[in-house]
Amino acid sequence: MKVVIDARMYGLEHAGIGRYVSSLIEEIAKQDKKNKYFILLRRKYFRNLQFSNSHFQTILADWPHYSWQEQIFLPLLLFKLRPDLVHFPHFNVPLLYGGKQVVTIHDLIKHHSRGQATTTKAAWLYWPKYWVYRWLMGRVVRRAKQIITVSRWTKKELQNYYPAAAKKITVVYNGVGSLFADHRQRQLQSEDVLEKYQVKRPYLIYTGSLYPHKNVRRLVLAVRKIGINLVVVSSRNVFWRRFRHQVRQLQTEKLVNLVGFVPDEELVVLYRQAEAFVFPSLLEGFGLPGLEAMSVGTPVMAANAAALPEIYGPAALYFNPQDTDQLVQKINSLLNNPKIKERLIERGLEQVKKYSWVTTARQTIKIYESCFGL
Known part of the structure; x- marks a missing residue:
């Protein structure tokens, strides 16, 4: 079986999908030492990514997602490669490609979270898009041919909008990545990392994008009332700049530390030294950052919303994200009660054992093979 994986979103700059x-x-x-794989990559990773598996070959496909180049040149490349199956890890399947395909749908957030606050585009351009x-x-x-979802919540959402797809x-x-699971062997000197990012203890931490549905503004309102520091790890983009403006409007610059993008080995330290990881998101298809925090022994607080209760189970302290x-x-109860923290840490370390990329890959290969009755 010849499989193409559209890996143009490979890398952490593409947030959760990039890590996936x-x-x-x-x-x-x-x-998989049996099937042949062609991995489509942007130039940045095409130059450096090497596989010891001789059945894997990288192919340069340096076209941005959601672009006209993607719509024209990607189908031409696929026609040339003539794969038995293509795995698109996002919904951006070219219109002109009609071959057999597996698609991963991480969420339907754009169905719910819409309007000018969610985009950088003018209204006349946003709504047609x-x-x-x-x-x-x-x-x-x-x-x-087959659809992969990363949670039962996303599957249910998909079935609600597209009932015919259920089967x-x-x-x-x-x-959860091995770097987080093996943090004890790899952890850097904590004080050096905290000093590098000018982090003041005690602090809470949030990692992830800053789209409006992430609801991080509400977390800022909460830390302002409590007077505790908040570290926000998020790539610098237009939503980062909008959020920085909100922080200034709320006069919380002294409490909120916007550190930008942080490499994983340093992120482990920031997680470990935090009082808790707080995830106030209103809409989430999976919620990987919370599992990363759990895996290094950090207590997790999460919104009682979307897929988060499904993924975190009994290992998080939940709250109403609108309140x-x-x-x-809830933050005060965690800060002032060591037993709550200890219980969350213990449960978190158990919860992350349920999530392994080994299992993810094994199940994904089975889905590829099921497309051919194997």
Whole structure:
């Protein structure tokens, strides 16, 4: 079987999807010595990514996602490669490609979170693009041979919008990276990292993007009431700049430390030294950052919303993400009660054992093979 994986979103600059793509491919390369794989990459990773598995070959496909180049040149490349199957790890399947395909759908957040606050585009451009997205998603769901979702919550959402797709959806959970699982062997000097990012103790930590549905503004309101420091780890982009403006408006610059992007080996330290990781997101298809925090022994607080209760189970302290006062009360209860922290740490270390990229890769390979009745 000849499989193409569209890995153009490989790398941490593409946030959760980037980590999904990189971790999945690296693990499949360790496991599958039978099938032939072509890995499509942007130039940055094409130059450096090497596989010891001789069945893996990298192909340069230096076209941005959501671009006209993607729509024209990617189908031409796939026609040339003539794969038996293509795995698209996002919904951006080219319109002109009609071959057999597996698609991973991480969430349907764009179905819910829409409007000018969610975009950098002018209204005259945003709304046509939004309706094109809705049309494209429906088309992708109809044409996919198999669909992977990363949680039961996303599967249910998908079934609600596209009932006919129910029989071809399989839930395959993400894993937790080995860097986080093996942090005790790799941890850097804590004080050096905290000094580098000018982090003041005690602090809470949030990692992830700063789209409006992430609800981080409410977390800022909570830390302002409590007077505790907050470290926000997020790549610098237009939403980062908008959030920085909100922090200034709320006069919380002395409490909120916007550190930008942080490499994983330093992120481990920031997680470990935090009083808790807080995830106030209103819409989440999986919630990988919380599992990363659990894996290094950091207590996790999470919104009682979307997929988070499914993924974190009994290992998080939940709160209503629309209620700032309740969030304040929950943070204070964690800060002032060592037994709550200890219980969350113990449960978190147990919870992360359920999530392994080894299992993710094994289940994904089975889905590839099921497309051919194997």
